[in-house]
Amino acid sequence: MNTFLGIFFYALDLQFVLLVFAGSLAGLFVGSIPGLSVSMATALLVSITYSWQTTNALATIMGVYVVGVFSGALSAILINIPGAPSSVVTTLDGFPLARAGEAYKALIYAVLYSFIGTLFGFLALAVVAKPISSIALKFTPMDYFLLATFGLTTVGSLTTKHFAKGLISACLGLFFSMVGIDSVMGTARMTFGVKNLQAGINIVPALVGLYGFSEVLMVISTSLKGGGVHSLSYQKLQTKEVIRHTPISLWYATIGVVIGALPGAGGPVAAFLAYSQAKKLVKNPSVPFGEGAVEGIVASESANNACIGGAMIPMLTLAIPGDAVTAIILSVFYVHGLRPGPMFIKTSAPMFHAILAGGFIGSIFLLVLGLLVAPRISKIIAVQKRILLPLVTVLCIIGSFATNNRMFDVYLMFFFGVLGFFMRRRSYSVAPMTLAIVLGGMMDSNFRRAISLASSEDAFLVALLGRPITLVLLLLVIVTLLSNSRALKRFIR
Amino acid sequence: MEETHLSRSGTYTRVEGFVFLLLSFSAIVYSLVEHQRAKVVWQQSPYLFPLLVAVFLLPLSLLLIRSAGKENRDDTQVLFLVRDTTVVALGTFAYIIVMPYLTFLVSTTLFLFGLLFYLGERRYLLISLLSVGFPSLMYLLFGKLLHVMLP
Numbered sequence: 001m002n003t004f005l006g007i008f009f010y011a012l013d014l015q016f017v018l019l020v021f022a023g024s025l026a027g028l029f030v031g032s033i034p035g036l037s038v039s040m041a042t043a044l045l046v047s048i049t050y051s052w053q054t055t056n057a058l059a060t061i062m063g064v065y066v067v068g069v070f071s072g073a074l075s076a077i078l079i080n081i082p083g084a085p086s087s088v089v090t091t092l093d094g095f096p097l098a099r100a101g102e103a104y105k106a107l108i109y110a111v112l113y114s115f116i117g118t119l120f121g122f123l124a125l126a127v128v129a130k131p132i133s134s135i136a137l138k139f140t141p142m143d144y145f146l147l148a149t150f151g152l153t154t155v156g157s158l159t160t161k162h163f164a165k166g167l168i169s170a171c172l173g174l175f176f177s178m179v180g181i182d183s184v185m186g187t188a189r190m191t192f193g194v195k196n197l198q199a200g201i202n203i204v205p206a207l208v209g210l211y212g213f214s215e216v217l218m219v220i221s222t223s224l225k226g227g228g229v230h231s232l233s234y235q236k237l238q239t240k241e242v243i244r245h246t247p248i249s250l251w252y253a254t255i256g257v258v259i260g261a262l263p264g265a266g267g268p269v270a271a272f273l274a275y276s277q278a279k280k281l282v283k284n285p286s287v288p289f290g291e292g293a294v295e296g297i298v299a300s301e302s303a304n305n306a307c308i309g310g311a312m313i314p315m316l317t318l319a320i321p322g323d324a325v326t327a328i329i330l331s332v333f334y335v336h337g338l339r340p341g342p343m344f345i346k347t348s349a350p351m352f353h354a355i356l357a358g359g360f361i362g363s364i365f366l367l368v369l370g371l372l373v374a375p376r377i378s379k380i381i382a383v384q385k386r387i388l389l390p391l392v393t394v395l396c397i398i399g400s401f402a403t404n405n406r407m408f409d410v411y412l413m414f415f416f417g418v419l420g421f422f423m424r425r426r427s428y429s430v431a432p433m434t435l436a437i438v439l440g441g442m443m444d445s446n447f448r449r450a451i452s453l454a455s456s457e458d459a460f461l462v463a464l465l466g467r468p469i470t471l472v473l474l475l476l477v478i479v480t481l482l483s484n485s486r487a488l489k490r491f492i493r
Numbered sequence: 494m495e496e497t498h499l500s501r502s503g504t505y506t507r508v509e510g511f512v513f514l515l516l517s518f519s520a521i522v523y524s525l526v527e528h529q530r531a532k533v534v535w536q537q538s539p540y541l542f543p544l545l546v547a548v549f550l551l552p553l554s555l556l557l558i559r560s561a562g563k564e565n566r567d568d569t570q571v572l573f574l575v576r577d578t579t580v581v582a583l584g585t586f587a588y589i590i591v592m593p594y595l596t597f598l599v600s601t602t603l604f605l606f607g608l609l610f611y612l613g614e615r616r617y618l619l620i621s622l623l624s625v626g627f628p629s630l631m632y633l634l635f636g637k638l639l640h641v642m643l644p
Contacts, residue, residue, distance in 0.1 A: 164556045168513055171550045175520065175543070182539035187531060189539050190523075213585070220612075221578040386612035387619075390605050391627060393585055397592075398631055402641040410589050418582060426505065444542040452536040 003126055006353030011361060016059045020358055023063020024365035028373060030064065031071030031084050033383060038068035038084055040215055040392070042328045043207035046335065047399035050204070054336040055354040061332060062358025065325055067366050069267060069305055070114035073297075074374055077106045086267025086304035089275045093289065093296035100292055104235040104375065109297045111370030112242060113249050115363055117302035120253035121260065121309025122359035125316075129345055129352070132317040136342035139318075142450035142464055146473035148439045151320045153477055154262060156432045157484040165428045173433035176201050177440020184445060196408040203331045205400035205413035206437055210430045211324070212396040213417025216389050218424055245295065248281065249302040256303035260310020260323070267304035267323070274303030309359060316340050316352065319442060324431050327438045334438075503562030510558030517554055520547030577612075584608060597643035601628035 010016045023045075030041040041064050049057035072084025077094035090110060097106040139147070156166025179190045180200025191197040252274040259270035278289070278299035285293040307323070314320040319340045321327035333340050338348055345352045400413035420430045450464060457463035465474060524544035528535070535541055588604040595603070605624040614620055635641040 162560070164553050164560070168550065168553050168557070171546050171553065174546045175516075178543050178546075185531070185533065185537060185539050187539045189527075190543070217578055217582060220581050221574050384614075386614050387609065387623070389581075389612065390608040391623070393581075393608070394601055394605065394627065394631065397585075397589065398635060398641075398643065401643065402635060405642060407589070407593055407644070410592075414586060414589055421578075421582075426509065447542055447545070448537060451541070455536050 002349070003353060003356065006349060007126075007357040007360060010055070010059075010354055010357035016055065016354070016357065017361055019056055019059035020063040020361045021365055023060035023065075023358075024067040024362055024369055025063075025373075026060075027064040027067035027069075027362075028071045028369050029377070031068035032074035032374075032377065033388065037211065037215060038065060038072075039211040039324045039328065041068060042325050043204070043211045044395055044399040046328060046332055047204045047208060047402045049332070050335060050403055054332070054338065054351060057332055057336070058329075058351065058354045059358050059361075061329060062355060063362045063365065065329075066118055066305075066308060066359060066362030067369060069308055070110070070118070070301070070366050070370060071374070073110040073114065073301060074107070074377070077103055077110065084267070086271055086307065087300070088268055089271035089300035089304075090297055092275070092300075093291070093293045096290070096292035097294070097297075102235065102292070105237060105294070106292075106297055107374060108237055108242060108371070109294045110301045111367060111374065113245070113298045113301040114305040114370070115367045116246060116249050117253045117256055117305030118308060118359065118363040118366060120250060120302075121257050121306035122312075122356055122363065123309070124257045124306075125309040125312050125359070126356055128313055129317055132313060133342045133345050136318050138469065139342065140450065140467065140470065141446040141453065143467075143469050143473055144318075144446040145443050145450060146470065146477055147318060147320055148443045148446075150473060150477050150480060151314075151439065152432055152436055153480040153484075155435050156429075157480060162427060163484045165426075166432050169423060169428045169430065170432035170436045173436025174440045174443070176206065176433075177437050178444065182444075183441065184448060196406075201412065201437070202403055202409055203334070203437060204403040205409040206416045207328055207331065207434065208396050208400045209413040209416025209418075210420040210434055211328075212392065212399070213413060214420030214424060214430065216393050216396070217417065217421040219385055219389060221421070221425070245298045248278075249298050251281075252277065252299045252302035253306035256306025257310035257313075259303070260307030261313045267307045270303040270307045270310075271300040274299040312355065312359075316344055316355070317342060319344075319439075321435060321438065324434055327431075327434050330438055507558055507561040510554050510556075510561060513550060513554035513557060517547050517550040520544075520550070580611060581608065584611070593644050598628050598632055601631075 026041060027038065031038055042061055045057070045061050045064060049060060069084055069086055072087030073090045073094065076087040076090040077098050079095075094106045094110065097103065152170040153167065156170050157163050175190070177200075179197050181187070181198055182189050188198055255274045255277065256267075256270040259273060260267070275289075275296060278285075278295050282293075282295045285295045287293050289296050311321070311323045311326045312329075315326040315330055317340075319330065321330050330340060333351070338344075338351060340348075396413060396417070397410055400409045401407065403409055420433075423430055423433070454460050454464035459466075465471060520543055524540040524547060528538050528540040528544075531538060531540065533539075584604065584607065588600055592600040602624045605627060606620055609620045609623060632643055635643055
């Protein structure tokens with residue numbers, strides 16, 4: 001009850017609603033333009049909203065996140081290029097529909113089922129977060145360390161074709177997270193005499209570099225050319241026909257929430273799983289799947305948008321982000337001096353309510369902007385990259401400078417941008433590195449605390465790993481490591 | 494302007510493997526040496542976790558070296574516009590370096606003008622508007638509204 005009152009309180013706050021709207025509007029453009037990503041926009045927003053009130057920053061970021069994930073479907077439908085990775089599956093049926101002159105129909109289905117998916121995801125977050133927090137209260141420092149390790153290994157396995165490369169990316173991120181004054185002993189670590197590094201590597205320039213500048217270089221390194229845009233003309237659709245997929249879309253949304261809650265899996269995996277479910281469950285689609293079946297759009301969009309709420313669950317209750325954007329949102333909390341975890345919902349209830357309110361209000365703006373504005377922005381989707389990329393580069397520089405008003409952060413951003421570019425070129429996903437930079441400090445302190453506590457007991461190993469939760473988490477890490485790499489298995493044998 | 498870069502992926506992977514192996518060894522040595530200097534027990538040592546990560550990185554680097562040359566061909570033949578990427582990266586680097594001396598407004602105007610032209614934009618009015626208008630707008634927005642004093 002308190003949760004819903006809290007959400008209602010934010011819904012009445014005009015400034016909060018306007019900030020969600022501003023974020024939603026930005027998300028609509030950012031998500032729909034290939035070459036710009038939601039991760040990039042949120043990373044830039046962290047630096048811009050650095051000095052804002054936390055709730056205002058969250059309102060804007062939630063707007064960008066919710067509408068940005070949906071609007072990837074716009075370019076997926078109109079130009080067959082997904083604006084966001086989670087919209088890849090939408091291209092399978094969305095683009096054939098657009099080619100057949102039914103782009104408006106595809107868009108309406110995408111809007112409606114993205115809305116349903118988002119609402120479902122945030123409802124799940126509101127209902128499930130508290131029970132998970134109470135379980136998490138029983139976690140020991142070792143459990144937290146293993147949970148974060150599990151997160152890193154799953155992200156490493158799901159975001160790259162070469163598992164070892166995913167883990168190497170995570171290791172590099174952990175090294176970066178250790179630079180600076182150690183929080184336990186106060187010793188300068190890995191600073192190599194550079195004074196600016198004593199405060200550690202600021203997460204904002206690292207994120208802006210890894211997601212913003214590296215993306216600019218990636219686009220330039222491949223092609224600046226864009227495809228043709230299909231026209232979007234109004235079509236009369238029967239409401240009954242459009243909403244009849246609602247019951248099954250809730251099943252796809254459930255898949256989205258579960259997949260979203262797994263660290264690293266995220267929208268693309270959820271959309272693929274939901275799509276394969278749709279192929280099994282829908283016996284008589286409007287046209288065969290892959291040739292413009294609206295059932296395919298329903299599955300993809302319900303699932304990938306429900307992932308947003310799902311990804312928030314481990315981030316808020318365990319401080320383990322579900323995807324890159326939630327890793328960035330986690331850094332917003334850190335930047336504002338807040339610590340997500342089992343006590344977060346109790347101790348920082350207004351922040352929890354702000355996230356939920358941002359999600360719910362954002363989903364309403366998704367519906368409004370999707371129905372009213374999205375059909376009119378097809379020309380913007382085709383904005384030339386040669387104009388867009390220089391402006392994004394300048395934004396990356398301003399964004400990284402704005403965090404601490406110092407040029408050193410701009411140099412860091414450039415370093416991470418170039419590093420991220422080479423990593424992507426060589427198939428090293430940057431997601432494990434991002435997660436590791438965010439989680440590294442927590443892993444380090446919890447690991448040392450666990451070892452210290454266990455070493456004071458007679459049976460060291462039993463004290464360290466003897467609890468059922470710890471054993472389960474340890475098993476999860478081992479299973480993830482073994483199941484993901486034949487090469488690793490061969491190596492261990 | 495397009496150059497297709499058929500990467501010698503096997504060689505690159507091997508080189509990467511050796512770089513990570515070197516990093517792993519260096520981090521192990523660094524952690525051990527610095528731990529000795531810190532004179533604390535391992536349980537509280539700031540170098541325990543770096544050592545753990547470095548040890549974990551060791552077999553991964555060996556795996557990478559072993560897997561060199563076994564990548565899918567799909568992964569290795571990727572279009573890479575080497576010149577464009579290098580020019581943009583170096584141009585951005587130069588822009589960052591000169592910014593404190595030329596100020597944000599002047600350096601950004603020059604950078605945008607140069608980059609827009611290099612990337613193929615030939616509408617001079619648009620280039621001029623973007624190169625002057627965008628930095629001015631950002632300067633006002635950040636300086637006046639967000640109180641970020643750009644160089």
